[in-house]
Amino acid sequence: MSISTEGITKTYNSQKALNNVSFEIPKGQIVGFLGPNGAGKSTMMKILTGYINTYEGDAKINNIDIRKYPLDIQHNIGYLPEHNPLYTDMYVREFLNFNANIYNCSKNSVEDVIDLTNLSPEAHKKINQLSKGYRQRVGLAAALVHDPEILILDEPTTGLDPNQLVEIRSLIKSIGKDKTTLLSTHIMQEVEAICDRVIIINKGEVVADEMLDDLTKNQQQIIHVELDYSVELEAFNRLSKVKKAEEIGLYTYELHFDTDKDMRSYVFDFAHDIGLKIKTLNRKNQSLEELFKSLTSK
Ligand code: ADP
Numbered sequence: 001m002s003i004s005t006e007g008i009t010k011t012y013n014s015q016k017a018l019n020n021v022s023f024e025i026p027k028g029q030i031v032g033f034l035g036p037n038g039a040g041k042s043t044m045m046k047i048l049t050g051y052i053n054t055y056e057g058d059a060k061i062n063n064i065d066i067r068k069y070p071l072d073i074q075h076n077i078g079y080l081p082e083h084n085p086l087y088t089d090m091y092v093r094e095f096l097n098f099n100a101n102i103y104n105c106s107k108n109s110v111e112d113v114i115d116l117t118n119l120s121p122e123a124h125k126k127i128n129q130l131s132k133g134y135r136q137r138v139g140l141a142a143a144l145v146h147d148p149e150i151l152i153l154d155e156p157t158t159g160l161d162p163n164q165l166v167e168i169r170s171l172i173k174s175i176g177k178d179k180t181t182l183l184s185t186h187i188m189q190e191v192e193a194i195c196d197r198v199i200i201i202n203k204g205e206v207v208a209d210e211m212l213d214d215l216t217k218n219q220q221q222i223i224h225v226e227l228d229y230s231v232e233l234e235a236f237n238r239l240s241k242v243k244k245a246e247e248i249g250l251y252t253y254e255l256h257f258d259t260d261k262d263m264r265s266y267v268f269d270f271a272h273d274i275g276l277k278i279k280t281l282n283r284k285n286q287s288l289e290e291l292f293k294s295l296t297s298k
Helices: 041-048 070-075 092-102 107-116 132-144 162-176 188-194 212-216 233-238 264-273 286-296
Strands: 003-012 015-025 030-034 056-061 077-080 150-154 180-185 197-202 205-211 221-227 242-249 252-257 278-284
Touching: 003 041, 015 041, 015 056, 015 197, 015 205, 030 041, 030 162, 030 188, 041 056, 041 150, 041 180, 070 077, 077 132, 092 107, 092 132, 107 132, 132 150, 132 162, 150 162, 162 180, 162 188, 180 188, 188 278, 188 286, 197 212, 197 286, 205 212, 205 286, 212 286, 221 264, 233 242, 233 252, 264 278
Parallel strands: 030 180, 030 197, 077 150, 150 180
Antiparallel strands: 003 015, 003 056, 197 205, 221 252, 221 278, 242 252
16 A cells, blocks of 8 residues: 655644655655654654544545545554553554454464564563563554555654664564554654655655665675674774774774675674774764764754
């Protein structure tokens, strides 16, 4: 299913939260909706999920006007709102059954979604006994229980610790393979880790709309690696195509490569060969970061 918006303007009292926003997202794409706080991301998502229906312009799912058929549309959308609204006194399975009933789904669909989101070990617990990462999984599971074709995720990783971040991102990436996904965030690494495309919004206006591949093409590649011990900078010269290595923190190094081929696995092998462990390894997409800063700092 596809998503399209044309000339969406939304005003709260006298303040414009969205100003003439248009974009098309084809079936199957994972799009990062990136913007600073207050840019209008949540407002757009509430429009796409039928929760806000007073606005100018058109918002459509598969060419069907959301305002005309909000309930039909909601059956095809999985929505994880910004403040994941869980009934924390409920047990995980009970809460998911409750959601499944809303959509007339079978009990099997609850077990399927528990498997899909790796919730099995926690499914017998009350939601208020879960860590924030598992609560996000429950929110995702609730959004997925009716097997929607479209996923709308509003800042799904806010407040998670680094391990939980990695887990939830990889979960979204794998689930997103079969869905059309719009994911809002103000974290650039999130877009780089998950998305095919980025739409940047600032003060209610779309200021950039690019495929990630186009952004990274011909760009210098920068990798930040955190090791469990220090390394002489010269040692990094053993890595092919390395142009520059700098120490940027305790046991943390910034490596510049002269290639757009993803060098992370080579850095991994390098650390392994010299007997060190990698604590974190991130590819920095300098162009996205620069683009974001230049477009949203005004
Ligand atoms: P984001 O999700 O990017 O942080 P929002 O869509 O939440 O941005 O907000 C966009 C702008 O609209 C902000 O200035 C915010 O204060 C304002 N806004 C959002 N919701 C309301 C509301 N219910 N009433 C009045 N103003 C609102």
